[in-house]
Amino acid sequence: MDKLHTVYYFLDLAGTFAFAVSGATAARQRGLDLFGICAIAFTVACGGGIIRDVCIGAIPPAGLTTWYYLATAIFAAGMTIGLYPVVQRLNRPVLLFDAAGLSLFAVTGAQKALSYGHNGQVAVLLGIITAVGGGVLRDILLNRIPVILEKEIYASAALAGALIVVAGNYQNVLPGDWIAIIGLIICFTLRILALRYHWNLPSFPKNKNGNV
Amino acid sequence: MDKLHTVYYFLDLAGTFAFAVSGATAARQRGLDLFGICAIAFTVACGGGIIRDVCIGAIPPAGLTTWYYLATAIFAAGMTIGLYPVVQRLNRPVLLFDAAGLSLFAVTGAQKALSYGHNGQVAVLLGIITAVGGGVLRDILLNRIPVILEKEIYASAALAGALIVVAGNYQNVLPGDWIAIIGLIICFTLRILALRYHWNLPSFPKNKNGNV
Amino acid sequence: MDKLHTVYYFLDLAGTFAFAVSGATAARQRGLDLFGICAIAFTVACGGGIIRDVCIGAIPPAGLTTWYYLATAIFAAGMTIGLYPVVQRLNRPVLLFDAAGLSLFAVTGAQKALSYGHNGQVAVLLGIITAVGGGVLRDILLNRIPVILEKEIYASAALAGALIVVAGNYQNVLPGDWIAIIGLIICFTLRILALRYHWNLPSFPKNKNGNV
Numbered sequence: 001m002d003k004l005h006t007v008y009y010f011l012d013l014a015g016t017f018a019f020a021v022s023g024a025t026a027a028r029q030r031g032l033d034l035f036g037i038c039a040i041a042f043t044v045a046c047g048g049g050i051i052r053d054v055c056i057g058a059i060p061p062a063g064l065t066t067w068y069y070l071a072t073a074i075f076a077a078g079m080t081i082g083l084y085p086v087v088q089r090l091n092r093p094v095l096l097f098d099a100a101g102l103s104l105f106a107v108t109g110a111q112k113a114l115s116y117g118h119n120g121q122v123a124v125l126l127g128i129i130t131a132v133g134g135g136v137l138r139d140i141l142l143n144r145i146p147v148i149l150e151k152e153i154y155a156s157a158a159l160a161g162a163l164i165v166v167a168g169n170y171q172n173v174l175p176g177d178w179i180a181i182i183g184l185i186i187c188f189t190l191r192i193l194a195l196r197y198h199w200n201l202p203s204f205p206k207n208k209n210g211n212v
Numbered sequence: 213m214d215k216l217h218t219v220y221y222f223l224d225l226a227g228t229f230a231f232a233v234s235g236a237t238a239a240r241q242r243g244l245d246l247f248g249i250c251a252i253a254f255t256v257a258c259g260g261g262i263i264r265d266v267c268i269g270a271i272p273p274a275g276l277t278t279w280y281y282l283a284t285a286i287f288a289a290g291m292t293i294g295l296y297p298v299v300q301r302l303n304r305p306v307l308l309f310d311a312a313g314l315s316l317f318a319v320t321g322a323q324k325a326l327s328y329g330h331n332g333q334v335a336v337l338l339g340i341i342t343a344v345g346g347g348v349l350r351d352i353l354l355n356r357i358p359v360i361l362e363k364e365i366y367a368s369a370a371l372a373g374a375l376i377v378v379a380g381n382y383q384n385v386l387p388g389d390w391i392a393i394i395g396l397i398i399c400f401t402l403r404i405l406a407l408r409y410h411w412n413l414p415s416f417p418k419n420k421n422g423n424v
Numbered sequence: 425m426d427k428l429h430t431v432y433y434f435l436d437l438a439g440t441f442a443f444a445v446s447g448a449t450a451a452r453q454r455g456l457d458l459f460g461i462c463a464i465a466f467t468v469a470c471g472g473g474i475i476r477d478v479c480i481g482a483i484p485p486a487g488l489t490t491w492y493y494l495a496t497a498i499f500a501a502g503m504t505i506g507l508y509p510v511v512q513r514l515n516r517p518v519l520l521f522d523a524a525g526l527s528l529f530a531v532t533g534a535q536k537a538l539s540y541g542h543n544g545q546v547a548v549l550l551g552i553i554t555a556v557g558g559g560v561l562r563d564i565l566l567n568r569i570p571v572i573l574e575k576e577i578y579a580s581a582a583l584a585g586a587l588i589v590v591a592g593n594y595q596n597v598l599p600g601d602w603i604a605i606i607g608l609i610i611c612f613t614l615r616i617l618a619l620r621y622h623w624n625l626p627s628f629p630k631n632k633n634g635n636v
Contacts, residue, residue: 036573057271059481149248269483361460413457
């Protein structure tokens with residue numbers, strides 16, 4: 001299963017890169033300066049994992065200690081600044097990488113919570129937070145309502161991936177690696193289909209008399 | 213004192229429910245989708261307690277591990293979605309429940325910080341954060357200035373409740389349970405009177421020449 | 425080196441005071457009430473250190489346990505409310521104190537992370553967060569894009585100070601106290617020069633065709 005870990009490592013870097021690009025692009029569009037762009041890129045890439053690690057007691061958080069997360073975030077920020085037209089043309093692969101990052105972060109986030117001995121509910125919640133926390137922090141810092149709360153199946157795909165990991169943990173038929181791969185594939189597929197067909201979760205009209 | 217714990221348990225659920233309804237209602241009014249409404253409901257109900265637990269080292273936070281908090285939040289979100297006219301008519305009981313939750317969270321938040329061996333200042337600050345942290349996170353996520361920083365006696369009532377718990381901890385006359393009940397009643401009464409008579413803390417006019 | 429610690433203590437209080445004044449002033453200008461002004465003042469003064477302590481496992485965070493931080497923040501809030509014209513005239517010393525606080529928080533933040541046994545990257549990142557985290561939280565709570573992400577050399581000065589502490593930690597020529605003093609002076613000087621000459625980091629024009 002050494003190959004699997006190489007795949008994980010590649011997905012991890014690809015996801016981190018895509019998350020950082022999404023942060024750097026949004027920061028650049030808001031006119032932030034060099035430091036601001038790097039800070040938002042790093043926040044999107046590592047913010048969710050840092051919240052997870054603080055909540056499960058993995059101190060210091062991996063997002064702060066691991067050099068290649070920081071390097072990837074700064075590289076993505078530099079690319080977004082120096083090669084903006086290229087990054088814009090990369091729109092489609094970036095969305096693919098983003099879906100890869102979402103899936104991997106949801107699955108590994110849930111796995112890490114379980115490996116620290118916490119229960120299934122904690123693992124599901126922290127799997128989602130690992131996957132979407134960085135994007136939520138980006139939107140808070142850029143002063144807008146987090147996009148994942150408003151549209152498209154995004155956090156719900158992460159929920160599916162994390163749920164599969166936790167459910168798989170309570171059975172003895174399939175080995176954990178297989179469960180993780182199934183979680184990854186389902187989360188990734190859900191996200192890609194949602195992008196392709198503009199799937200949204202329902203939202204609800206305001207009540208006409210509503211002035212609560 | 214078993215009865216007391218039944219009362220606590222009921223207040224805890226009622227408060228969680230009221231906090232979650234306030235989150236779900238605000239999220240629905242902003243047009244968030246199904247996931248967004250559930251996420252905001254859960255954040256209001258559990259966010260303050262999660263910050264407290266991270267600060268006192270109670271890992272993992274009770275808000276993440278306890279199934280009936282999550283269940284209550286999802287139930288409240290479902291009700292706000294499916295029975296919106298009913299929830300609107302419940303406006304008054306929800307405000308009562310909210311005051312109950314505020315009081316209970318302030319008192320039990322301060323108690324939990326003390327029981328982890330921290331000093332009185334930590335207990336007061338974390339009592340307030342337990343009580344109002346969820347609402348502050350709701351307003352940050354919905355991209356508005358936290359309402360508790362602007363108007364009505366809300367956090368100040370939580371401060372009173374937490375202060376009473378901490379003061380009571382330094383004396384030997386009354387048992388802890390009595391102190392907690394006194395704190396609950398004073399916090400609850402303050403909040404209800406503030407609602408009834410529109411009590412506000414002072415705010416301050418901008419200086420005419422003020423362009424600091 | 426006892427004198428040094430007296431200087432540290434004075435800088436610490438002066439920085440806390442300046443940070444709290446910046447929070448209280450911004451909160452007053454937004455029309456927050458008495459509690460809101462005190463809460464924002466305390467958040468700016470202690471928020472960065474609290475995030476650092478949670479990330480390095482220094483539980484409970486020093487910002488919550490230390491009485492003179494809270495007292496300084498409330499004193500600064502009271503002064504901003506009662507003596508607003510005086511505080512406005514103090515604009516220049518407050519900027520000096522703010523630069524002092526920035527430098528000290530960056531240097532001591534990095535030192536504290538190192539003293540807990542974490543690596544250089546963690547120390548640099550948490551040095552910056554200690555120095556600027558409170559200001560970022562202030563801007564999030566007041567519903568605006570954090571000013572440090574947009575303009576002036578501020579976080580970059582903190583980065584310089586924290587980098588010097590970490591670099592100094594890997595050599596054996598100069599004692600730690602000297603390193604800290606060099607870090608302080610360079611961070612402070614950078615910040616003051618940036619204020620004096622309106623130095624900004626580069627930001628980047630939006631691409632004309634940019635609709636990512």
